[in-house]
Amino acid sequence: MKIGELARRSGLSAHTIRYYERIGLLPYADRDRSSQRNYDASMLIWIEFLGRLKTAGMPIRDMLRYAALRERGAGTEAERCEILVQHRERIRAHVADLQACLLVLDTKIAGYGDQKQRTKEL
Amino acid sequence: MKIGELARRSGLSAHTIRYYERIGLLPYADRDRSSQRNYDASMLIWIEFLGRLKTAGMPIRDMLRYAALRERGAGTEAERCEILVQHRERIRAHVADLQACLLVLDTKIAGYGDQKQRTKEL
DNA sequence: CCTTGACTTCGAGTGCGCTCGAACTCGTAG
DNA sequence: CTACGAGTTCGAGCGCACTCGAAGTCAAGG
Numbered sequence: 001m002k003i004g005e006l007a008r009r010s011g012l013s014a015h016t017i018r019y020y021e022r023i024g025l026l027p028y029a030d031r032d033r034s035s036q037r038n039y040d041a042s043m044l045i046w047i048e049f050l051g052r053l054k055t056a057g058m059p060i061r062d063m064l065r066y067a068a069l070r071e072r073g074a075g076t077e078a079e080r081c082e083i084l085v086q087h088r089e090r091i092r093a094h095v096a097d098l099q100a101c102l103l104v105l106d107t108k109i110a111g112y113g114d115q116k117q118r119t120k121e122l
Numbered sequence: 123m124k125i126g127e128l129a130r131r132s133g134l135s136a137h138t139i140r141y142y143e144r145i146g147l148l149p150y151a152d153r154d155r156s157s158q159r160n161y162d163a164s165m166l167i168w169i170e171f172l173g174r175l176k177t178a179g180m181p182i183r184d185m186l187r188y189a190a191l192r193e194r195g196a197g198t199e200a201e202r203c204e205i206l207v208q209h210r211e212r213i214r215a216h217v218a219d220l221q222a223c224l225l226v227l228d229t230k231i232a233g234y235g236d237q238k239q240r241t242k243e244l
Numbered sequence: 245c246c247t248t249g250a251c252t253t254c255g256a257g258t259g260c261g262c263t264c265g266a267a268c269t270c271g272t273a274g
Numbered sequence: 275c276t277a278c279g280a281g282t283t284c285g286a287g288c289g290c291a292c293t294c295g296a297a298g299t300c301a302a303g304g
Contacts, residue, residue: 098177
């Protein structure tokens with residue numbers, strides 16, 4: 001698979017894929033005789049996982065640590081796991097924050113609703 | 123209250139408070155004879171609410187729309203309410219995304235746990 | 245042979261949300 | 275009187291995560 005197809009299938013732009021390779025988030029891809037990157041389907045899995053981490057708010061520098069350990073392969077599992085566990089805690093905290101915000105918004109919106117109600121009643 | 127105290131009590135830096143005023147997120151503050159800003163406690167409430175919106179991931183441009191309507195006062199309630207309702211939906215969607223990420227992470231972490239288990243057993 | 249279009253590298257530019265520093269003015273305490 | 279600390283304005287700089295454009299290469303189709 002060339003970069004264009006990977007882009008289409010992953011939802012990233014080709015520019016972004018090259019950028020991710022440049023910074024080390026994606027492994028350096030094999031090139032064909034005319035220097036074009038050639039990917040196999042497993043890259044989609046990795047990109048999808050990166051997308052999860054991104055959605056989860058993980059900064060790129062942490063993804064880089066994870067990606068680097070992944071490149072090193074066996075023997076790095078404990079450290080990789082540690083990164084994920086730490087990030088899971090951050091997400092949980094963030095979800096709790098968001099839920100607190102939802103409460104505040106519900107209250108505020110209910111307040112506006114009351115006003116509307118009173119206006120109607122006039 | 124001068125800017126330093128507001129900074130201490132709100133958790134923002136004085137630099138950030140001035141920046142927020144500059145862009146219109148905080149109302150233009152009254153100045154004393156020597157051009158120093160003078161705040162009353164109600165500003166803390168507003169800043170705290172802005173903090174909620176920020177935690178909730180609202181971009182500054184949307185906070186600005188809300189702040190502008192608030193400045194205009196009465197008659198803007200419906201529009202303000204609309205902004206909050208829309209943002210509440212975005213937060214809900216985001217929470218759902220995060221929960222999906224948590225599931226993926228739990229699975230991944232459990233996988234690493236298994237490996238650790240197997241290693242122990244060797 | 246020639247065009248087309250997808251690829252290559254490289255470096256510069258963008259948008260967001262601050263963050264900082266320089267140079268200045270005040271009001272109060274010693 | 276003077277030194278200090280807290281304030282002022284202004285504009286520049288920063289970190290993040292892309293995003294884009296220029297200039298070039300290459301393989302396949304008409």
